[in-house]
Amino acid sequence: MSLTENLMIMVMGLYGASxxxxxxxxxxxGRALRIGHAITFLASLSLLAFTVEAWLRGPLSFSWFGVPFHVDGLSLILCLVLSILGMATSLYSPSYMEVYERLGRGWLYVVLYSTFMASMVLVVTVSNMLWFLFFWEAMTLSSYLLIVWEADEESVRRAGWRYFVTMHLASTLPLLLAAGIMYSEAGSLDFSVLASSHLGLSPLLYLLFLIGFGSKAGVFPLHFWLPDAHPAAPSNVSALLSGVMIKVAVYGLIRSTCFILKPSEPFGFAVALVGTVTLTIGTLYALRQTDAKRLLAYHSVGQMGYIWLGVGVGIFFIAKGGSWAAFGVMAMAAGLFHLVNHALFKGLLFLSAGSVLYRTGTRDLNRLGGLGRLMPVTALFTFVAAMSIAGVPPLNGFMSKWLIYQSTFLSRSGWFVLFGVFALFISAATLASFIKFYTAQFEGSRGEAVGDIREVPAGMLAGKGLLTSLCVLFGVLPGLVLPLLTDPGSAVTGVSVRIGSVWSANVIPTTGAGASHFNPLLFVLVLVVLTAAALAALPLKKSSRRGRIWTTGEPVPSADYGLRAMHYYGPFEHHIDWLYRTGSRVADGCGRTVAAASAAYIRLCRALSDACSSVGRAVSRAGAGYERHAGEEFLDEAIVSPIVDIIKGSASVLEDVLSNQRLMTVIALAFLTAVVVILLAGGV
Amino acid sequence: MIEGADEKHVREVCERFGERIKRVERIAQNQWLLLVDKNDVREVVSYVINRKDWGETQLSTMVGTDERPIRGRFSIIYWLSLNGGEGDVFIGVKAYLREEDLSYPSVTPEHPGASWYEREVHDLLGIEPEDHPDLRRLVLPDDWPYGVYPLRKDFDYTDSPRREFTEEDKYPYRKPPEGTVVHPLGPYHVALDEPGHFRLFVRGEEIVDVDYRLFYQHRGIEKIAERRLTYDQVNFIAERICGICGSSHAVAYAQAIETAGGIEVPERAAYIRTVMLEIERLHSHILNLGLACHDAGFDTAFMHAFRIREPVMWLAERLTGNRKTYGMVLVGGARRDFLDYRKGLIEKTLKRLKEEFREWVDSTLSTGTFVKRCEGVGVLSYRDAKRWSSVGPWARASGRNIDVRRDHPYAAYRDLDFKVPVYREGDVLARCMVRAEEVFESIWIIEQALDQMPGGDILADYREIPARKEALGYVEAPRGEDVHYVMTGDENTLYRWRVRASTYNNFPSLPDALRGNTIADAPLIIASMDPCYSCTERLQVVDVNTGRVTVVKEEELVRGCCRWE
Amino acid sequence: MGVTLRYPFVSIEAPPEYRGVPHIDPELCIGCGACVNACPPDALMRIDDLKNGTREIVLDIGRCIRCARCEEVCPTGAVKMTGRFEVASLDRRDHVEVVRLRLVRCEACGEYTDYTERQVVKALQILPEEEYDAEEIKAYSRICRRCRRKLSALGAIEASRRFAP
Amino acid sequence: MALWEIIVPVSLVLTIAPILDGMGRKVKAKVQMRQGPPILQTWYDLTSLLSMEPILPTDGLSFRLAPYVALASAVAAATVLPYGGLSPLRFSGDFFVFLYVVAMVSIAYIVAGFSLPNTYTNAGANREMMMVLSIEPVLGVAIGILAINSHSLCLSYMPLHLHASPSIFLAIGLLAYAVYVEGGFVPFDAAEAETEILEGTLCEYSGRLLGVFKWALMVKRFVLLWLLGSFIVLPLTKGFPGWAVFLLQLTAVLAIYFAVVTVEAHNARLRIDQAIRMNTKVFLASLVVLLIASLGW
Incomplete structure (x- = not known):
């Protein structure tokens, strides 16, 4: 076994160990969290080592217990993101989770966290469709349980339920169908077999993948679950959900449509179109949010649009081939670069929102303000993250957006230019939203929810500091990661793209029209020198007089003076009110569809359950305690209740193991079992 | 029928209330005074105001007087006027209050327009209107002691009491409604020409509600006139109540005294007064139109408006000896005659003005961006305008067909022909249109007056005016009806002088016009009311910042009066 | 073409009707104080110094409102409104004009009276001679009010003695 | 690349921007039939402001640094522009760099405006942000058409490689509109409206900080005008010597600025919602232009 493989074993071993x-x-x-996260930090570190090692060695395949794995550039991009965010959240979580101490079950949280992380690592490395789906489902399930961590809140339960239903109806189901179709054509579910079996380019397959991965990624119009689900989770989990999990869907998309199927121009166009619509709608919705985490969640939708736009343009031009192939590779790299960057700054932003929540107990931007003086380091980190996501030079967001602009505006196609125009417009909207996010929390007068608070503990700062420094680093030296990012495109096309050396940091995407380059390091240098020169030539003396804020002559209490988050950009929001109205109608429609579908599903399951329950009740009445909850909208319960009823037979044992744990755990275990049962049945 | 009720409307009031009207007195050609019990005041006043078939009825002024030295009582008079072609009638509803019990039922719940008047007598005389919804201080500053009433006769005008006040004890502004923050406007704000404080409760750009605090510029004018000035001297104080409508106040005051003393004004003097009043309207309206442009960011139109206006100021300088229309009016007539060459000067100036102003109006109204800023902005509904007894262009733009010149002719207006422009939109544009049309009407009035001007004396002589005579003087100032009430005293001095500038009636309706607009429009809407703060706020000079109460000296008075220059 | 001027680098003439800063011609002023009585803002003051026998008519243009009432009431035309309008000054005293006049000294008691020499001259000028005995008036005018009253009283006593011994 | 190649344009921009403003004031005065201040008046004002100590309403870092960042960004934007044959910091994809660096001036203005509990500065920041938001699509379309036409996104390459077509003229028109709006000229000066919100963010600045901020805003205007001027002059002067091109650029900027000032003088300020609506209308119209361009006309 190679070192790479050993490292992979180590990663999995450490997650298991935790x-x-x-x-x-x-x-x-507390101890469970500290010890657990210490181990997961090591696991993430190993993952980073694995990523670097695997990148240096090139693609490799191996298999464990009959499960085939294949690791190439595309997988490594996700591994990189996973390892960085894994480290950041591992550092951050022990302190942060104190917020949830009243809920107890620290050990269970760590179990779920590790399962979640490990399942994602496995999803992006496995090379068999069946196992892919298995880990995919494990990822969904563990993330669901993390989302509903605060299950005593009605809103959280609803959000989690919505997530769960959507994922199964709109993600797992289409993917299962696609797997079925492919299996029926190729007779195997191994990626390599599928890729070489020249599947007919059935539009249906593309559509199924588009829906299946689109709903996970939260693209329009399948995004409606995301703004509910991401804020519901604890902030460190939100960081992982927004930072990594939805990116795994992008991985799946590229893997399935570029590697397993062939890149296709219409599909690429569709992805770019969906991406543009998503980035526009997601961000414009984000513009008027005043709940910090909800705002961030909507931006996850919006930024996912950027990624899809880049990837879509990439797929289009890769499919077009010829002299445009290199352009396509660069466009896809732009999308993937934004994927990495979004993981960094969105993770950071969620962690910042979590920090504020940790200290003030609220995430309502209207009630915050003036935190900059109390939490200066958090303020700085948030500012960097906000400027990154807004694409302000010299930060990483600017670099990936710049690449996306290059790959749309230089495409010589009216449509893609139009997409680029929307990307540019939405970049301004993102800026607007994040200026609100930052200033409403950290500037101005003290908000009503802000008491005498201080900076968050060092662990949390360390987690955020790691991400912040990477935001700056990738912005100034994009050459560090660009070779990795162009790898998937090159692998598909066989065209290699020249990237300037790391230290000169030239970004030189070879476009159809010629080279387009930019040297961020030099430019940053100029900017810094100019600022320093201005400060040196016209210095601001420390002794400058202090005055009061101008209230036009009649004193006004400072708490009443100054706009709150909800007042920002009123006229603009009013201007696009039609969008919000239409959007909420669509969302209501989707919500109703989901509700109707799930209600039908529940009825079906209940009928099954009733049939089984007579058997079940005969076996044991130990589970009677939770029948009371049957009226609630717990779809999972309805789905699994037949199985649960059977399992009730051994409920006394379970009751012993899980003593005072909540219903949720029972269901989780039951559902995992169910999935195994289903998959085994399918495999036979 | 009660004796003295010799006019249709007065008779109807008397018939309606019968015995409750204790006495009717006709104090002048068009002014009746009804004496009622203090508990009937509210009913009688609201009866007259709410008579829908009596045209544009309104509360013209309200006076509280310390009549203890004469009758041992305090008195209040609500002066109501009938407008809109219904007849030239002013009805005063008077009641006496004993010092032991100064409370009486407030009129404000029935007619909000009475709110300020009642707050003012509450502040200055200690009269207690019951059920008044908002009895916060209106006139007196925060550091004025409670229980000291400056307009009472036992308060000497040289006194300057003060009290220490704390943060909690300051003026109780309203709390911003849920979801809004405070956007303070003034007292120091570029778009306000004089100090005034508006608390706009805003939701971002949108104004949800408004609170305000005014009277930064009380100068004790009424008090000082009651104590140490003669009738002729008061004229010069009266015209300095305002920096713009000096003649209006001087004429209104002079007319009040002339009515009280039965002085015949020579016809030529009446014509001279008319011309002066219209010249004043010209420069005031052009100024206001220019300022509206300035507040909308249209500086070129602002500059040109001032360029066009300047010859009018030069004309005033040639006619009166002063850039303002000051120093022209005395009780009994006018001081300077229009000699022939001055007549020619007026004609020449007006000719040029008419051309230039027409050009200005055309080019300004064809500037799309400016019209966009004015259209549909700051709408004051007819109902609100009526509710607050609004006057002048502010009211006419909201559909109130009132104009003192036509409804209660004075000076030479009876002989002259003019139109009263009325618009129904109630927005800033309508107010601009009213003013623009009035400029042309004014030019037309002056042209007629010059043609028809009779010869003869310009100043009537008068000797002693009997004491305890009451009368109203009224003028349609550029901003609307100005009403002066006088009660004569001994030795040719005033016993009580109540000045009610037009802005006083318009101001309380401003929040209604502001609500629902944006902070961008607030200065424009305020300017479109053409507020004159120093007119409105006459009484005590108080330096709020240092908390020092200064006794009014004439030199401060002069300085404080000059509004534009 | 600009309509604005490069003021103050160009000088501006006020029109002839302009009421500018008032000025008292000390040659013509008789110190009667008519202007003082008419002045609404007390910009004019009359200060008698009975010890030294002087009267000061003080004009403070810092208080003046340029109403020209003083000009109207002045019997000798001493107060005139000028066309001057630039009054900015670094020294407050530049805004004050003082006319000092001599008071009449009572020939009877030697105290100063409350009227000036010039007032007497003026009064004598305007009195119609045919109605009064000029010499008597002249003599009377140089006696203060108190002495005059005393003289009248003494005269009355003398007269009564003459008729009712 | 020699150091002087950066220093010369930078000092040029810093010097000319206030003079240009002074000229604009003179032109405006003529329209208003006034004498107007001397052309160097803006410079006099600036020097006196720069020598004054500011009074700070807060000691927040973002408030104090904003003017400097704004000035540095505006000047940095100037370094990627072509001056005659010279472009100091030339990247082949520098249009978006330029755009974002110019936007940093606005960002500094906005962040500073929101950094205080003051509805005036907040309103200014709020409006500036909305103005940027609503004009960005128009700018994007203009750039898109120019890119389609010239196959490049390089500021010093694009103007020289434009092919004459109907869409390109319209695109330059759109660019002019966008520059006008971004420059904050009347009627699009809602963010710095004096009579409404006391010049927005600048309301709290004084002395040197105000001077630096005003300077930055002037440089930003100048840089935007220079961009527009370059797109008009450079395509017409291919093959001219560098100094001649530079002089023509300068002349074009002056001419454009005088035109802009004249338009300014004949308009009232639009309310922010009206400005947004207007920009949206222009954007919708610009989509037609984009269609024309993508059809190859």
Missing amino acids: VLAVVPLRRSY
Whole structure:
């Protein structure tokens, strides 16, 4: 076994170890978190090592226990993101999770966290459709359980339920169908077999993948679950959801449509179109949010649009081939660069929102303000993240957006230019939104929810600091990651693109029209020198007199003076009110569809359940306690209740193991079992 | 029928209330005074105001007087006027209040337009209107002691009491409604020509509600006139109530005294007064139109408006000896005659003005961006205009067909022909249109007056005016009806002088026009009312910042009066 | 073409009707104080110094409102409105004009009276001679009010003695 | 690249921008039939402001640094523009760099405006942001058409490689409109409206900080005008010597500025919602132009 493979084993081993380590610590919340996350930090570190090692060695395949794995550039991009965010959240979480101490179950949280992380690592490395789906489902399930962590809140339960239903109806189901179709044509579900079996370019397959991965990625119009689900989770989990999980869908999209199927021009166009619509709608919706995490969640939708736009243009031009192939590679790299960058700054932003929540107990931007003086480091980190996502030079967001603009505006196609125009417009909207996000929290007068608070603990700062420094680093030296990012495109087309050396940091995408280059390092240098020169030539003395804020002569209490978050950009929001109205109608429609579908589903399941329950009740009445909850909208319960009823037979054992744990855990275990059962049945 | 009720409307009031009207007195050709019990005031006043078939009825002024030295009582008079062609009638509803019990039922719940008047007598005389919804201080500053009433006769005009006040004890502004923040406007704001404080409660750009605090510029004018000035001297104080409508106040005051003393004004003097008043209207309206442009960011139109206006100021300088229309009016007539060459000067100036102003109006109204800023902005509905007894172009733009010149002719207006422009839109544009049309009407009035001007004396002589005579003087100032009430005293001095500038009636309706607009429009809407703060706020000079109460000296008075220059 | 001027680098003439800063011609002023009585803002003051026998008519143009009432009431035309309008000054005293006049000294008691020499001259000028005995008036005018009253009283006593011994 | 190649244009921009403003004031005065201040008046004002100590309403860092960042950004934007044959910092994809660096001036203005609890500065920041938001699509379309036409996104390459077509003239018209709006000229000066919101963010600035900020805004205007001037002059002067091109650029900028000032003088300020509506209308119209361009006309 190679070093790379050993590192992979180590990663999985460490995640496993973290689970084993915390199970005995069921009574000690803090210790479970600290020990668990110490181990997951090591796991993430190993993953980073694995990524670097695998990148240096080139693609490799191996198999464990009959599960085939294949690691190439595309996988490594996701591994990189996973390892960085894994480290950041591992550093951040032990302190942050104190917020949820009242809920207990620290050990379970660590178990779920590790399962979630490990499942994502496995999703992006496995090379068999069946196992892909298995880990995909494990990822969905563990993330669901993390989202509903605060299950005593009605809104959280609803958000989680919505997520769960949408994922199964709009993600798992289409993917299962696609897998079925492919299996029926190729007779195998191995990626390599599928890729070489020249599947007919059935539009249906593309559509199924588009829906299946689109709903996970949260693109329009399948995004409606996301703004509910991401804020509902604890902030560190939100960072992972927005930072990584939805990116795994992009991975799936590229993997399935470029590697397994052939890149196709119409499909590429469709992806770019969906991306443009998504980035426009997601961000314009984000513009008027005043709940910090909801705002960020809508931006996840919007930024996902950028990624899809880049990837879509990439797929289009890769499919077009010829002299445009290199252009396509660069466009896809732009999308993937934005994927990496979004993981960094969105992770950071969620962690910042979490920090504010941790100290003030609120995420309502209207009630915050003036935190800059109290939490200066968090303020700085948030500012960097906000400027990154807004694409302000010299930060990483600017670099990836710049690449996306290059790949749209230079495409010589009216449509793609139009997409680029929207990307440019939305970049301004993102800026607007994040100026609100930053200033409403950290500037101005103290908000009503801000008491005497101080900076968050060092662990949380370290997690954020890691991401902040990478935001700057990737902005100034994009050459560090660009070779990795062009790899997937090159692998598909066989065209290699020249990237300037790391240190001169030239970004030289070879376009159809010729080279387009930019040297961020030099430009940053000029900017810094100019600012320094202005400060030196016209210095601001420390002794400058202090005055009061101008209230036009009649004193006004400062708490009443100054706009709140909800007042920002009123006229503009009013101007695009039609969009919001239409959007909410569409969202209502989608919500109703989901509700109707799930209600039907629940009825079906309940009928099954009733049939089974007579058997079940005969076996044991131990589970009677939770029948009370049957009226609630717990779809999972309805789905699994037949199985649960059977499992109730061994409920006494379970009751013993899970003593005072909530219903959710029972269901989780039951559902995992169910999935295994279903998959085994399918595999036979 | 009660004796003295010799006019249709007065008779109807008397018949309606019967015995409750204790006495009717006709104090002048068009002025009746009804004496009622203090508990009937509200009913009688609201009866007259709410008579829908009596045209544009309104509360013209309200006076509180300390009549203790004469009758041992305080008195209040609500002066109501009938407008809109219904007849030249002013009805005063008077009631006496004993010092032991100064409370009486407030009229404000029935007619909000009475709100300020009642707050003012509450501040200055200690009269207590019951059920008044908002009895916060209106006139007196924060550091004025409670229980000291400057307009009472036992308060000497040289006194300057003060009290220490704390943060909590300051003026109780309203709290911003849920979801809004405060956008303070003034007292120091580029778009305000004089100090005034508006608290706009805003939701971003949108104004949800408004609170305000005014009276930064009380100068004790009424008090000082009651104590140490003669009738002729008061004229010069009266015209300095305002920096723009000096003649209006001087004429209104002089007319009040002339009515009280039965002085015949020579016809030529009446014509001279008319011309002066119209010249004043010319420069005031052009100034206001220019300022509206300035507030809308249209500086070129602003500059040109001032360029066009300047010859009018030069004309005033040639006619009166002063750039303002000051120093022209005395009780009994006018001081300077229009000699022939001055007549020619007026004609020449007006000719040029008419051309230039027409050009200005055309080019300004064809500037799309400016019209966009004015159209549909700051709408004051007819109902609100009526509710607050609004006057002048502000009211005419909202559909109130009122104009003192036509409804209660004075000076030479009875002989002259003119139109009263009325618009129904109630927005800033309508107000601009009213003013623009009035400029042309004014030019037409002056042209007629010059043609018809009779010969003869310009100043009537008068000796002693009997004491305890009451009368109203009224003028349609550029901003609307100005009403002066006088009660004569001994030795040719005033016993009580109540000045009610037009802005006083318009101001309380401003929040209604502001609500629902944006902060961008607020200065424009305020300017379109053409507020004159120093007119409105006459009484006590108080330096709020240092908390020092200054006794009014004439030199401060002069300085404080000059509005534009 | 600009309509604005490069003021103050060009000088501006006020029109002839203009009421500018008032000025008292000390040659013509008789110190009667008619202007003082008419002045609404008390810009004119009359200050008698009975010890030294002087009267000061003080004009403070810092208080003046340019109403020209003083010009109207002045019996000798001493107060005139000028065309001057630039009054900015660094020294407050530049805004004050003082006319100092001599008061009449009572020939009877030697105290100063409350009227000036010039007032007497003026009064004598305007009195119609045919109605009064000029010499008597002249003599009377140089006696203060108190002495005059005393003289009248003494005269009355003398007269009564003459008729009712 | 020699150092002087950066220093010369930078000092040029810093010097000319206030003079240009002074000329604009003179032109405006003529329209208003006034004498107007001397052409160097803006410079006099600036020097006196720069020598004055500011009074700070807060000690927040963002408030104090904003003017400097704004000035540095505006000047940095100037370094990627072509001056005759010279472009100091030339990247082949520098249009968007230019755009974003110019936007940083606005960002500094907005962040500074929101950094205080003051509805005046907040309103200014709020309006500036909305103005940027609503004009960005128009700018994007203009750039898109220019890019389609010239196959490049390089500021010093694009003007020289434009092919005459109906859409290109319309695109330059759109660019002119966008520059006009971004420059904050009347009627699009809602963010710095004096009579309404006391010049927005600048309301709290004084002394040197105000001077630096005003300077930055003037440089920003100048840089935007120079961009527009370059797109008009450079395509017409291919093959001219560098100094001649530079002089023509300068003349074009002056001419454009005088035209802009004249338009300014004949308009009232639009309310922000009206400005947004207007920009949206122009954007919708610009989509037609984009269609024309993508058809190859």
